[in-house]
Amino acid sequence: MRRAISTAYYAIFHLLIEDACCNWTRAEQRSKLARMFDHGRMAEASRVRAKEFKSATGSAELLLYTVADAFWQLQEQRHAADYDLSNTLSTADVELAINQATGAFRSWNAIRTEQIAQDYLFALLFRERA
Amino acid sequence: MIFTAAGRVNEAEIESAVRKVEKDFEPEVDRIRYSFGEDHLDAPAVFFRIVVRDEARPITHLMDLAQRISITLMNEARTDENDLHAYFRYRSVSEQQQLRDPAWD
Numbered sequence: 001m002r003r004a005i006s007t008a009y010y011a012i013f014h015l016l017i018e019d020a021c022c023n024w025t026r027a028e029q030r031s032k033l034a035r036m037f038d039h040g041r042m043a044e045a046s047r048v049r050a051k052e053f054k055s056a057t058g059s060a061e062l063l064l065y066t067v068a069d070a071f072w073q074l075q076e077q078r079h080a081a082d083y084d085l086s087n088t089l090s091t092a093d094v095e096l097a098i099n100q101a102t103g104a105f106r107s108w109n110a111i112r113t114e115q116i117a118q119d120y121l122f123a124l125l126f127r128e129r130a
Numbered sequence: 131m132i133f134t135a136a137g138r139v140n141e142a143e144i145e146s147a148v149r150k151v152e153k154d155f156e157p158e159v160d161r162i163r164y165s166f167g168e169d170h171l172d173a174p175a176v177f178f179r180i181v182v183r184d185e186a187r188p189i190t191h192l193m194d195l196a197q198r199i200s201i202t203l204m205n206e207a208r209t210d211e212n213d214l215h216a217y218f219r220y221r222s223v224s225e226q227q228q229l230r231d232p233a234w235d
Contacts, residue, residue: 079170090221
C-alpha cells in the first residue's frame with residue numbers, strides 16, 4: 001500500500017517534468033534539465049495554484065486545480081507512506097491516491113497546451129518574482 | 131498555540147468550523163478528527179482525518195465526497211487565509227474498526 005501511494009505521486013511528478021522538459025528545444029539537454037526540478041519548489045507552486053483556483057468557475061482553472069491539488073496532497077502522503085511507518089494506511093488511502101492521480105492525468109491531458117498549464121509548468125521550476 | 135506567516139491560528143475557530151462541517155455532512159460522515167503539526171516541508175499544517183459511513187465508501191462516491199468535504203473544510207476553517215497547509219485523509223467506519231488507530235477514534 002505504501003508503494004502504491006508513492007507510485008501515484010511519482011506518476012504525476014514525472015508527467016509534469018516530462019512535459020516541462022519538452023519545452024526545451026535542445027533535446028540532448030532535457031535529461032539534465034529534468035534533474036533540476038525540486039520536490040519542495042514544485043509543491044509550493046502547486047499549492048499556490050490550488051489555493052488560487054479552488055473556487056474557480058472556468059473549466060481550465062478547475063482542471064488545473066485538480067492537477068495542482070493532487071500533486072501537493074500526494075507529495076505529503078508519499079512522504080508519510082515512505083518515512084512514517086507508524087502511520088496506518090487503509091484501502092481507501094490507496095484507492096483515493098490512485099484515483100486522484102488518474103484524475104490529474106485526465107485533467108492535464110485536457111489543458112496541457114493551454115497558457116494556464118504552461119505557466120504552471122514554468123512555475124514548477126522557476127520562482128516567480130513578487 | 132499555532133503560529134503561521136499570517137499570525138496566530140485561532141484554534142477555537144477551527145474547532146467550530148470542523149464541527150459545523152461534520153454536522154452538514156452528517157448523512158455521509160461519521161466523524162472528523164484533526165491535529166496540528168508541520169508537514170514534510172516544515173510548514174505549519176493541519177491534518178484532517180475523516181471517517182465516512184460505509185455506505186459512502188464506494189470509490190466513485192468517495193472521490194466526489196472527498197473533494198466536496200476538503201474544499202468545504204478549507205473554506206470554513208479558513209486554512210488558506212491562516213496560511214495553514216491542510217491535508218486530508220479518508221477511511222470508512224469498517225476500515226477504522228479493523229485498523230483501530232486511536233488518532234481516528
